[in-house]
Amino acid sequence: MSKASERAYAEIRGLILSGDAPPGAPLTEEALADICGVSRTPVREALRRLEAELYVVRSDSQRLFVADWNSEALAEMFTLRAMLEAHAAARAATRITPAALEALRACNARITAAIAGPEPDVASFLSENRSFHEITIAAADSPRLATMLAALVEQPVVRRTAARYNRTELARSAHEHGELIQAFAAQDAQWAQAVMTGHIRRAFHAFSAAEPVQ
Amino acid sequence: MSKASERAYAEIRGLILSGDAPPGAPLTEEALADICGVSRTPVREALRRLEAELYVVRSDSQRLFVADWNSEALAEMFTLRAMLEAHAAARAATRITPAALEALRACNARITAAIAGPEPDVASFLSENRSFHEITIAAADSPRLATMLAALVEQPVVRRTAARYNRTELARSAHEHGELIQAFAAQDAQWAQAVMTGHIRRAFHAFSAAEPVQ
DNA sequence: AGCAACGCTATTGTATACAAAGTGCGCCGG
DNA sequence: CCGGCGCACTTTGTATACAATAGCGTTGCT
Numbered sequence: 001m002s003k004a005s006e007r008a009y010a011e012i013r014g015l016i017l018s019g020d021a022p023p024g025a026p027l028t029e030e031a032l033a034d035i036c037g038v039s040r041t042p043v044r045e046a047l048r049r050l051e052a053e054l055y056v057v058r059s060d061s062q063r064l065f066v067a068d069w070n071s072e073a074l075a076e077m078f079t080l081r082a083m084l085e086a087h088a089a090a091r092a093a094t095r096i097t098p099a100a101l102e103a104l105r106a107c108n109a110r111i112t113a114a115i116a117g118p119e120p121d122v123a124s125f126l127s128e129n130r131s132f133h134e135i136t137i138a139a140a141d142s143p144r145l146a147t148m149l150a151a152l153v154e155q156p157v158v159r160r161t162a163a164r165y166n167r168t169e170l171a172r173s174a175h176e177h178g179e180l181i182q183a184f185a186a187q188d189a190q191w192a193q194a195v196m197t198g199h200i201r202r203a204f205h206a207f208s209a210a211e212p213v214q
Numbered sequence: 215m216s217k218a219s220e221r222a223y224a225e226i227r228g229l230i231l232s233g234d235a236p237p238g239a240p241l242t243e244e245a246l247a248d249i250c251g252v253s254r255t256p257v258r259e260a261l262r263r264l265e266a267e268l269y270v271v272r273s274d275s276q277r278l279f280v281a282d283w284n285s286e287a288l289a290e291m292f293t294l295r296a297m298l299e300a301h302a303a304a305r306a307a308t309r310i311t312p313a314a315l316e317a318l319r320a321c322n323a324r325i326t327a328a329i330a331g332p333e334p335d336v337a338s339f340l341s342e343n344r345s346f347h348e349i350t351i352a353a354a355d356s357p358r359l360a361t362m363l364a365a366l367v368e369q370p371v372v373r374r375t376a377a378r379y380n381r382t383e384l385a386r387s388a389h390e391h392g393e394l395i396q397a398f399a400a401q402d403a404q405w406a407q408a409v410m411t412g413h414i415r416r417a418f419h420a421f422s423a424a425e426p427v428q
Numbered sequence: 429a430g431c432a433a434c435g436c437t438a439t440t441g442t443a444t445a446c447a448a449a450g451t452g453c454g455c456c457g458g
Numbered sequence: 459c460c461g462g463c464g465c466a467c468t469t470t471g472t473a474t475a476c477a478a479t480a481g482c483g484t485t486g487c488t
Contacts, residue, residue, distance in 0.1 A: 002276075002448095002471055028439065039473045041255075044440090048259065052266055054358055061480065062216070062440060076356050083297060142290050144268055148362055216441055216478095242469065253443045258470090275450060276470060 005042035011035065012046055016055050016066050017156050023068030027056060053151045071208070074157070078204035081152045082197050084145060085133070089180065089196035090189040092139035100139045101184055107132045108177045115170045125170060126162055130155070132177055136196075139184075161207040169206060173199070219256035225249065226260055230269050230280050231370050237282030241270060267365045285422070288371070292418035295366045296411050298359060299347070303394065303410035304403040306353035314353045315398055321346045322391045329384045339384060340376055344369070346391055350410075353398075375421040383420060387413070 001009070012032055015021040029040045029047065036043060047064055050056045057067045069077075107128050114124035133153070137146050165173065176199045183192035215223070226246055229235040247257045261278060264270045271281045283291075310318075321342050328338035347367070351360050379387065390413045397406035 004472065030439075040440090041472055041474090045258075045262065045471095048262055052361070054361065063480090064440095073358070076358055080298075080301075080358060080362070083301065084294075087294075087297065143271075144287070144290055144294060144366070147266070147268065148294070151362075152358070218442065244469075254470090255442055255444090259441095277450090278470095 002042070004036075004038040005045045008032070008036045008038055008042045009046035009049055012043075012050060013055060016050075021066045023066050025066045027064040027066060074207070075204070077152060077154075077157075078200065078207070081149065082200035082204070084149055084152065085137070085200055086193045086196040088137050088140035088142070088145050088149065089183075090193040091142060091145075092136050093184050093189040093192040094187050095141050096139040096184050100135055101181065103135050104132060104177075104181050104184070107135065108174060108181060111174045111177065115167065115174065120167055120170055122162055126155075126159060129162070129173070130158070136180070157207065158203075161203045164206050164209065172202075176202075216256070218250075218252040219259045222246070222250045222252055222256045223260035223263055226257075226264060227269060230264075235280045237280050239280045241278040241280060288421070289418070291366060291368075291371075292414060292421070295363065296414035296418070298363055298366065299351070299414055300407045300410040302351050302354035302356070302359050302363065303397075304407040305356060305359075306350050307398050307403040307406040308401050309355050310353040310398050314349055315395065317349050318346060318391075318395050318398070321349065322388060322395065325388045325391065329381065329388065334381055334384055336376055340369075340373055343372070343376070343387070350394070371421065372417075375417045378420050378423065386416075390416075 012021075012027070015035075021027065027047070029043050032047075033040045033043045047056060051058060051064070054067055056064045058064055111125055111128045111132065114121040114128060137149055140146070162170070176195060180192060180195045180199070183195055226235075226241075229249075235241065241261070243254045243257050243261065246261075247254045250257060261270060265272060265278070268281055270278045272278055325339055325342045325346065328335040328342060351363055354360070376384070390409060394406060394409045394413070397409055
């Protein structure tokens, strides 16, 4: 995406996720344009995107407000993500190329390394974890699925989940990735699906155990 | 959505679905603006939406083309729809209100009536069928799920499927709706999920049996 | 005093003009 | 003749001005 539009998107999303724009707060295009330092045009595009991703909701007539994500909505998000990403894993199992499989192995090796030291490198973990899932989704080779998952996987949520993980849980996460790689190598769709389901749902419960949202 | 923007959306979508804009054809904002009789601004919004729904794809650098939906893509669409809509049915089973249940009964009664005569009223069938599924999805009470399904259920596809149904199959469709209502009344999520899965997958195979796309 | 209608204002929708960026073609050089 | 460079043109991105519309307050009438 282009520069101003992308910036507006990131900026507004940041306002929402940081809580500066609390749930229910009205969002006017002009005010946001001022804040972002761009004109209304890219702001409008950013808002459309945020609306599609349900960060903002459109009221009775076309006025936008910050959506409130209660715990129920988060639970549904994780459920949908588990369902779809497990399906992606199943597809990937029978489609993945040797090169992608190797990339996953390398990725997970870096994850293991990141959490090996006395002080886990959470930043690296997150970055590599993201790559791992992206490679998997790409291997599933389904644009629709990829689009849907992109709207579903919120990195701030992932980050908070990882922040909640202790060393043991981080290691278990890496272990699950390893098992997923095995399932892919065996081209066992059901196995891959099951492992991914557990992987995401465990993340959900780790997340839920964390302090309430905001 | 507003008037010009909505019109542009419908117009462009029509061009794509009718085949006037064949898969792979480049789409320029200005040309579309001329065709639709509006300016580029609403056309851009329409294109964003169509892009999110994967009617059009954005090439290497920001140029738009008509996406081609091969049979593989259609299969994946049906698979995703079956998965998500079955999940919606499962949620609906434990959440549906008596009023919504009654609305479903009335809806299905109208469907049954529409296919009762010597010449099935396919238009009514389609309209009521759409209502039936919309009520179900609304009863699931999950905005995210609703958004995703909206992007997945293409009415032209549904229409073609129904056009392929003979009287027996139309009746079977209504019967499946009836069973779904029973599952809802019993608040049996698993049952509802299974019935919906079968309902969609049968539609998929009826669709696949039809002549190739375009 | 309450209700309704009017008009003002705030906000979104659309058009257009301009800026930037990428593509393709042609020209020049090897 | 082929390849690379550069310029022109096409296309998209952004800003701004104007139009339409919905909310809301105020004022006047009952």
